[in-house]
Structures are given as structure tokens and as C-alpha cells.
Amino acid sequence: MSFQTEIAKRRTFGIISHPDAGKTTLTEKLLLFGGAIQEAGAVKNNKIKKAATSDFMEIERQRGISVATSVLAFIYRDKKINILDTPGHKDFAEDTFRTLTAVDSVIVVIDVAKGVEEQTEKLVEVCRMRKIPMIVFINKLDREGKDAFDLLDEVEQKLGLSVTPLSFPIGMGYDFKGIYNIYERNINLFSGNSKKNIEDTIAFDDITNPQLEKIIGEKAALELRDNLELVSGVYTAFDRELYLNGSQQPVFFGSALNNFGVRELLDCFIDIAPPPKTKMAEEREVKANETDFSGFVFKIHANMDPKHRDRLAFVKIVSGTFERNKPYLHVRHGKKLKFSSPNAFFAEKKEIVDISYPGDIVGLHDTGNFKIGDTLTAGEELNYKGIPSFSPEHFRYINNADPMKAKQLYKGIDQLMDEGVAQLFTLELNGRKVIGTVGALQYEVIQYRLEHEYGAKCTYENFPVYKACWVEAKENNEEFKEFKRIKQKFLAKDKRGQLVFLADSAFSLQMTQQKYPSVKLHFTSEFG
Ligand code: GDP
Numbered sequence: 001m002s003f004q005t006e007i008a009k010r011r012t013f014g015i016i017s018h019p020d021a022g023k024t025t026l027t028e029k030l031l032l033f034g035g036a037i038q039e040a041g042a043v044k045n046n047k048i049k050k051a052a053t054s055d056f057m058e059i060e061r062q063r064g065i066s067v068a069t070s071v072l073a074f075i076y077r078d079k080k081i082n083i084l085d086t087p088g089h090k091d092f093a094e095d096t097f098r099t100l101t102a103v104d105s106v107i108v109v110i111d112v113a114k115g116v117e118e119q120t121e122k123l124v125e126v127c128r129m130r131k132i133p134m135i136v137f138i139n140k141l142d143r144e145g146k147d148a149f150d151l152l153d154e155v156e157q158k159l160g161l162s163v164t165p166l167s168f169p170i171g172m173g174y175d176f177k178g179i180y181n182i183y184e185r186n187i188n189l190f191s192g193n194s195k196k197n198i199e200d201t202i203a204f205d206d207i208t209n210p211q212l213e214k215i216i217g218e219k220a221a222l223e224l225r226d227n228l229e230l231v232s233g234v235y236t237a238f239d240r241e242l243y244l245n246g247s248q249q250p251v252f253f254g255s256a257l258n259n260f261g262v263r264e265l266l267d268c269f270i271d272i273a274p275p276p277k278t279k280m281a282e283e284r285e286v287k288a289n290e291t292d293f294s295g296f297v298f299k300i301h302a303n304m305d306p307k308h309r310d311r312l313a314f315v316k317i318v319s320g321t322f323e324r325n326k327p328y329l330h331v332r333h334g335k336k337l338k339f340s341s342p343n344a345f346f347a348e349k350k351e352i353v354d355i356s357y358p359g360d361i362v363g364l365h366d367t368g369n370f371k372i373g374d375t376l377t378a379g380e381e382l383n384y385k386g387i388p389s390f391s392p393e394h395f396r397y398i399n400n401a402d403p404m405k406a407k408q409l410y411k412g413i414d415q416l417m418d419e420g421v422a423q424l425f426t427l428e429l430n431g432r433k434v435i436g437t438v439g440a441l442q443y444e445v446i447q448y449r450l451e452h453e454y455g456a457k458c459t460y461e462n463f464p465v466y467k468a469c470w471v472e473a474k475e476n477n478e479e480f481k482e483f484k485r486i487k488q489k490f491l492a493k494d495k496r497g498q499l500v501f502l503a504d505s506a507f508s509l510q511m512t513q514q515k516y517p518s519v520k521l522h523f524t525s526e527f528g
Contacts, residue, residue: 015106033263141169176255322362
């Protein structure tokens, strides 16, 4: 098969949702279509349960599971589909943000009863900013939920999207009869039995056909016709260009648990979703079909076995082919590295592969060479644009609790930060180290891992910070000099050496912005 064909057949995407909306269930059903797994239940749910937040072993176990489910690949109708796992738990939101830099499109799952929830809002915002094509799947139609039109409104308002339904439910909950597939113009009836034949659809090109009454009853037929009329009156018709540039989001309805509406979603997805895209490096744009390999690290996973400190670096291939045992340039280190056992992922397994293509993810064994955002190439000095950091929610000083093990502690902190477990800030005033995290859970993970993987002990001390803001200012500006003098106590460097202002309250942040208007404060490290 030609290189071009290999690229054209790949679809690399992520499923995002608020926990419990049905992401795991949907993933599992999608895998079933690829024949990648034999039965339901094979995709392990790697969400961290609330009750387990202080159980270290539980954390470790969960982390282990997510290695296996980090990338799930399968073949469906001649397409190679790569699903990148995105943890729904908010303490791991950073992980998800980084994974979103490696997807070409996204499916957003929303619970029909709960509507748009907090995590969905945050994750969709990131996708919207990056103009990632999104398809919305409204799930759990077998249950009573919100009215379809109200929900579509909510999606538009809260998520700032511009939707167009490509399927529409016939009834809901107890009265759920099925869905009309606007994209394929057919009806799929719901029997409430997950074993039912999912190919079983009734073509319905003309919705005014009186056959409709016979099939779904008079009342439902009338309602469906009204609804479809409203849909075509209110929403702009589906336009693939708009979808691809992030300006329009098609919506499907269904029930993942009952495997209902999932085939419709998948069939449309492989038709419309983009193959691997052109990506911006700092130097230039890189096209997927360039012959020379390039890719970047978007995730690093530590080994479960504390005796082997090796890690798995996940590389998204942007261009060219990645081949086993070929030397590639690690651009940040300026040295060539060879990989004798690159892992590819298939269903819930990983295996060594000789060659991988744009859109694919390879897992490389690493002993500490990589950090998140690193670029690998066939030789060109390319740097894929950094993966942004967002302001952490929690901040604590980290102290060394064992003076004999200072070296181990710093090495451990360094490597854990490379993995993206948390963010490190070094105070300008006194060089003290502050760890910023998205969730309190990370502090336990860090302490545990420092002890078990690096033999170092740490303690934490509260450091009341409201938000970390990345500072942008002209170097010799008088106002900036004064800002630095007056705010010295609140200034730190992040791991890349960028200046960060640690505001202790929303009020002081506001005052600072007013007092030093020429000093720009950003909530993410990616600006300009
Ligand atoms: P995740 O946290 O988003 O991965 O959600 P899960 O896939 O684990 O689903 C959360 C819960 O919702 C589980 O108990 C599922 O069985 C249930 N669920 C998922 N899809 C459906 C559906 O279509 N209908 C109903 N009634 N329940 C569902």
C-alpha cells in the first residue's frame, strides 16, 4: 500500500466528556465494530473513583491500566482508527489537554439528562481554541432526559459551538423508539436489546412517506416530521468544510450502553473526520505526506515496576514513516537515538512494530531522555510548538525531608515534571521550589513516587496562591522594572525559565493588572 493511502486511511481522535457521561462505554462499542475485542467489558475503566483518592496502590493500579488503554487502535471499513485516551477526572485534566495536541479530531460525549457539565466545558474550550473538528454524541437516550432542542441550545450556549444535528431521536426514555439518521436518511428502531442487529435500518429518503405512521405510530410520526422541519429551519445544513475548520459541529443521538446510534456515529465519523493534518513547527509547517519522519512526545508514562525506572514516551507521528532501528534526531538534545522496540497499540494490547505512519502513535522506551513536547525528526532541526501549561489550581512548597538524599530528590522532581505530573516554579527571591498541580491527588502521587522510585523523601508546606500567570513584557520598560521590584516576592521561573507571577488573590491580580498595564499576564504559557 502506498504511503499516501496509509495516511489517507488514518483517523486519530480523542473522546472527551465529563466523568460518567459514557466515554468508556462508547469506546468499547466502537472497538466492537472493529472486531478488535470479542466482548464488552474489555476496555478497563481507568477513571479514579472518589473513594480511592488517598489510596496510593489504587493510584498506581489505575496508572497501570491507563498505559494499556492510552491508545486503542482498530480497523473499520478499511480505515485505521486510533483512539487516544483522555482521562475525564479533573485532577488529570493536564494529561487530557496534552493529549488533545495529538488528536486530529474529537468526539464529545454528553449525558442527555445532565447536559453540558463542567469538565466538558473546559475540554471543549481547548478544542475550540485549537479549531479541532468536533462531533457531539448525546448519550443515554434510553433514559429520560432533556428535550433534544433544549439540549442543542445548551450545547451552543455553554460550549460556544454551532451545531447541526445529523440524527434525531424519536421519543426518549420510556418512549424511545429510535433515531432518524439525517446523514444517511434512514430510521433505526430501538428494541432495548443490546443484542439486536445493528445493521437493521429502514431506508427513509422521504420523510412524508405514509409508511412512517405504520412503523412508529401516528403520534411519533407527526412529531418526527415537525422536529425535522424545525431542524432544517433552524440549523445550517452540514458542511464538511465548516466542520473541518472547527466552525460547525455535527450532533448524533444514541445510547452507547445499548450500542444504539453508535454505528451511525462511526460510519459518519470515518467519512467526514480528517486524516492526519499539517502541523505547525516553530520553523515551518509540516505536511503529513512529507517523506522525512517527524513527531513529538505528548505523553510519558512511568513504568509500574519501581525497580526499573524506564518509561514509555508516546510519540505522535506527524510526517514520514517511523522505522525500527533507524537513528532519529532528538532535537532538544541534538543527538541521534535508535529504538529497537517501538510499541504500536492495537485494541487493548501493545506490540513491537517495524514501521508506523502519520497519525499513528508509537511508544518508545525511555530512561529519561524525553520530556513532554520534545520533537524527534529524521535530521531536520524542527521544534513542534510547545504544549501549553495552564495555571495550576493548587500550590505547595516542596521541602527535602532527608538531607542525605537531596540529589535523588531533585532528580526525581525533575523527571516527574518532565512527565508532566505537575509544574515546578522556582521563586526568584530565595530559590525555593513550589509545586503546582491541578488536583490535590497529585501531591500524594509525587510523594509516593519520589520515595518508591527515587528513594527520596519530601514534605509540603502550604503556599497560598490564587493563580499563576505567565508574564509578557518588554525587557527595558520602566514599568516592568518597577513591577519586578515591587512584586519580587511573587515572581518565579517555570521549568522552561519563563517568568511567572503568582497572584495570591483575584483582587491582587486585578490590582496588579491595573497598576502595570504594559505588563501582560497570561493564564497559559502559550501566547504571542
Ligand atoms: P465515563 O466515565 O464517561 O467513561 O462513563 P462510563 O462509560 O463508565 O459510563 C458511566 C455509567 O453510565 C456506567 O454505569 C454505564 O453503564 C452507564 N451508561 C453508559 N452509556 C449508557 C447509556 O446509553 N444508557 C444508560 N442508561 N446508561 C449508560
